[in-house]
Amino acid sequence: MVRRRRVGIAISGGGSNMAALVAAARAADYPAEVALVVSNRPDAGGLAKAAAAGVPTAVVDHKAFGDRQAFEIALHAEMVRHDVELVCLAGFMRLLTPWFIESWMDRMINIHPSLLPAFPGLHTHARALAEGVKLAGCTVHFVRHAMDTGPVVGQAAVPVLSADTPETLAARVLAAEHRLYPRCLALVASGRAAVVREGGTERVAIAAEPPPPEAFVWPSRD
Ligand code: GRF
Secondary structure (H helix, E strand, O other): OOOOEEEEEEEOOOOHHHHHHHHHOOOOOOOEEEEEEEEOOOOOHHHHHHHHOOOOEEEOOHHHOOOHHHHHHHHHHHHHHOOOOEEEEOOOOOOOOHHHHHHOOOOEEEEEOOOOOOOOOOOHHHHHHHHOOOEEEEEEEEOOOOOOOOOEEEEEEEEOOOOOOHHHHHHHHHHHHHHHHHHHHHHHHOOOEEEEEEOOEEEEEEOOOOOOHHHOOOOOOO
16 A cells, blocks of 8 residues: 655645645545645635645744744644645745755755746746746756755746747646646655755656655654
8 A cells, every 4th residue: 555645735825736736645546645734824715725625724824923933933833733744835935944944854845837947936937938938837846945946856848939928828837837746746755756965966866666665764853
């Protein structure tokens, strides 16, 4: 039987990527289950979607905390309370401190709507159109200290069409995100995707098969 890793998904908005992960995790042989959907915004539309899908939800409202670290301590505690082993950021719009990133090193992935390292940060689609690139896409990566950096788990490309606006391009990329993120989470949760460090650089190696359970031990988070 497949070992299902417990995943906490952090959102800030509509949560369509979150919904794609929840849908993928319905398959019995998917190597992850969604243990928690947590939002930093009480009004995030994704919370109702998650609850309707029967997934536990929580709100950790960043505005209720005096500083970024106090917010993150509460966010971390919510993850631990739900026995989360792996964090997926899915449209989560808060910058994370080194403390949170170190706490989840190699156990936290993010999706960004560009072919990183091109166009990190906000307004990616408008910037891609302004540059005149002919391919756009999305990237799932392990989270590192600098925003939208980290070893790449997977990418999907889509064409940029001459009539595109930031909105039409975003919609095409978002459809690709919904296909890419579940595949990448499966690779990470099964242990097939692992960070390899060599000569001061790091990258993700994808194994053909998952490792045996005894070779794939994750530290507990507390
Ligand atoms: C997605 O494009 C995601 O890559 C970006 O914000 C958007 C969130 O969409 N970071 P959703 O909340 O998953 O619908």
